[in-house]
Structures are given as structure tokens and as C-alpha cells.
Amino acid sequence: MLFPPKPFQALCAAYASWYLWDFTSPFRGGWKVSWFRRLKWYQYCASYNSFKCIKEDLPALKAASSSGPLMFGCHPHGVMCASVFHTFGFDHSESIQSCLPNVTFRVMTIKATFFVPLWREFTQCLGFIDASRSSASEAFKKGHSVAIVPGGAAEALLGEHNSPALILNKRKGFCKLAIQSEIEGLVPCFSFGENEMFDHISTKSPIVNIPRKIMKNVAGVTMPLLYNIVPKRRPLRMVVGKPILLKDLEKTTEDEKIVELHTLYVEELKALYNRHKDDMGYGELNIVQ
Known part of the structure; x- marks a missing residue:
């Protein structure tokens, strides 16, 4: 048989037409499919790691979300961002959607995601969008x-167990985006157990690191070297903190507000981490960059 059967050709042509028609959606605020986010399968996935979402101040979250959009900053990145999927992408009993049913969530991810056929549709059904300023601005609007x-991606390569390392000090762009978009507030979140799902092979060899750095710069993503491919069954806890309301910022100029918001955010994230680290068996939080 030289050519695929005609039904397959028709299916490919239909998907190609859809792909071209929908190509810009993830860069313009995206879309989601509510019933797809509620599939029972995601509840089974959550039970694999006994996932729990801990809301430190649910009344404050409800009050802030009723006044305007929120930005949720999630740490650490880990290999899979499993807690981000469970908290904001899926709609099951432990997701934040169950507590904030009237809020529409979007999750920012790398642009390369939306060039992969079928995977792009899967992530869009869950509400994922391109991690760009323009796409986030459209979502906020x-x-x-x-x-x-x-x-x-750089943080994904760290992966320290029980004493997590974050790249945060030099990351102020999300604070700038929050202020320029005039959203209601910024919410710190920390995932305990994210890094413990995989064991990293630690290496400083340029044979490994140089190609990996090139891949990160070109594609925006890179994979750490792992001992295990299947994630370990470790307890996974996403702690969602109290919103930092932008209307409470004291500075006047935009640059001053960015610095103030970033400082408050780092302080709140550290405080959130310290309140739960002993219960989770964690050590000190390290902000390395």
C-alpha cells in the first residue's frame, strides 16, 4: 500500500485545518473544556501521590478572586509540575477549582508545548496558555x-530533595506583569513533594551541561538526567498562601512597585514554607539566584 487509506487522509486533513485555524489560541488567552477537566481519571492520578491542596486562607482567596483576577506563583518547578496540573489544570475534589467554582484558571507553560500535535489540544483543554506577557495579558483582560x-526550566535542573533550591531573586518579570495588568493580587504557592518524585543524576560535566544549556536557550526547555522515569509515590502537597493585594502597595512609581511587590512576595513565600516545612520533613529553603 503506497498511500494511507482515505479515511486516515481525511482525518489528517481535518486536524491540519483545525491546527491552522486554532494555532494562535494559546497565545491569545487560550480556552478550556470544563468536562474534560472533570474526568475521573484525574482523581486517580491525584491518589497516586495522595495529592492535597492546602488553602491557608480560603476566605481571603474567595474575597480577592471575586474582586478581580489573581496570579498564582508556584514553586518549585520540578520535573513534571505535577502539583500545578492537580491544583489549576484538573478539576477534582482536591483542586482549587472545587473551592473557587466561579474562577476561570489559565496555566502558563513553554511555547514549545503548542507546536506538538494532540498534546497542544490536551493542554489547552486543561486551560494552558503560552508563557508570554501578551497571552497572560489577554487572559487577565x-x-x-x-x-x-x-x-x-532552569529551576527544573536543580531538584534538591527536602531542602529545595529556587530561582527567584532575579525573576521580577511576573511582578511587573501583575502590576501592568492591574490584577487584584499575587498568591504564593509551594509544592512539598514535587522534587521528591524523581532522583536527579548530579553532574557538572560539560559534555552534558553544554548541550543541555543550548537546548534550554533554543527550545526554552531542558530535561534533567534522572535515575527513575516513573515518578515515585511520594506525598504531594500544594500549599496556597494568602493573596498579596496590589492595592495595598505603598510605592508610587512602577519600578518601585515591582521591587516592593517582589520583596513582599519572597517574604510571604518564605513564611509560608517555614510554617509547613516541619510537618513535611523539610529543611531550609534556598534561593540560589
């Missing part, structure tokens, strides 16, 4: 709340 992982 539509009244959606957005989850972002400020540490990005």
Missing part, C-alpha cells in the same frame, strides 16, 4: 486568573 512557575 478576560477576567481569568493565571498560574505561573517563575523558576522555569
Whole structure:
């Protein structure tokens, strides 16, 4: 058989047409499919790691979300961002959607995601959008709340167990985006157990690091070297903190507000971590960059 059967050709042509028609959606605020986010399968996935979402101040979250969009900063990145999927992408009993049913969530991820056929549709059904300023701005304009992982691909390579290392000091762009978008507030979130799902092979060899750095710069993503491919069954806890309301900022100029918001955010994230680290068996939090 020289050519695929005609039904397959028709299916490919239909998907290609859809792909081209929908190509810009993840860069313009995205879309989601509510019933897809509620599939029972995601509850089973949550039970694999006994996932729990801990809301430190749910009344404050409800009050802030009713006044305007929120930005949720999630740490650490880890290999899979499993807690981000469970908290903001899926809609099951432990997700934040169950507590904030009237909030529409968008999750920012790398642009490369939306060039992979079928995977792009899967992530869009869950509400994922491109991790760009323009896409997030469109989402905020539509009244959606957005989850972002400020540490990005570089943080995924760290993966320390029980004493997590974050890339945060030099990451102020998300604070600038929050202020320029005039959203209601910024919410710190920390995932205990994210790094413990995988064991990293630690190496400083340029044979490994140089190609990995090139891949990160070109594609915006890189994979750490792992001992295990299947994630370990470790307890996974996403702690969602109290919103930092932008209307409470004291500075006047935009640059001053960015610095103030970033400082408050780092302080709140550290305080949140310290309140839960003993219960989770964690050591000190390290902000390395």
C-alpha cells in the first residue's frame, strides 16, 4: 500500500485545518473544556501521590478572586509540575477549582508545548496558555486568573530533595506583569513533594551541561538526567498562601512597585514554607539566584 487509506487522509486533513485555524489560541488567552477537566481519571492520578491542596486562607482567596483576577506563583518547578496540573489544570475534589467554582484558571507553560500535535489540544483543554506577557495579558483582560512557575526550566535542573533550591531573586518579570495588568493580587504557592518524585543524576560535566544549556536557550526547555522515569509515590502537597493585594502597595512609581511587590512576595513565600516545612520533613529553603 503506497498511500494511507482515505479515511486516515481525511482525518489528517481535518486536524491540519483545525491546527491552522486554532494555532494562535494559546497565545491569545487560550480556552478550556470544563468536562474534560472533570474526568475521573484525574482523581486517580491525584491518589497516586495522595495529592492535597492546602488553602491557608480560603476566605481571603474567595474575597480577592471575586474582586478581580489573581496570579498564582508556584514553586518549585520540578520535573513534571505535577502539583500545578492537580491544583489549576484538573478539576477534582482536591483542586482549587472545587473551592473557587466561579474562577476561570489559565496555566502558563513553554511555547514549545503548542507546536506538538494532540498534546497542544490536551493542554489547552486543561486551560494552558503560552508563557508570554501578551497571552497572560489577554487572559487577565478576560477576567481569568493565571498560574505561573517563575523558576522555569532552569529551576527544573536543580531538584534538591527536602531542602529545595529556587530561582527567584532575579525573576521580577511576573511582578511587573501583575502590576501592568492591574490584577487584584499575587498568591504564593509551594509544592512539598514535587522534587521528591524523581532522583536527579548530579553532574557538572560539560559534555552534558553544554548541550543541555543550548537546548534550554533554543527550545526554552531542558530535561534533567534522572535515575527513575516513573515518578515515585511520594506525598504531594500544594500549599496556597494568602493573596498579596496590589492595592495595598505603598510605592508610587512602577519600578518601585515591582521591587516592593517582589520583596513582599519572597517574604510571604518564605513564611509560608517555614510554617509547613516541619510537618513535611523539610529543611531550609534556598534561593540560589
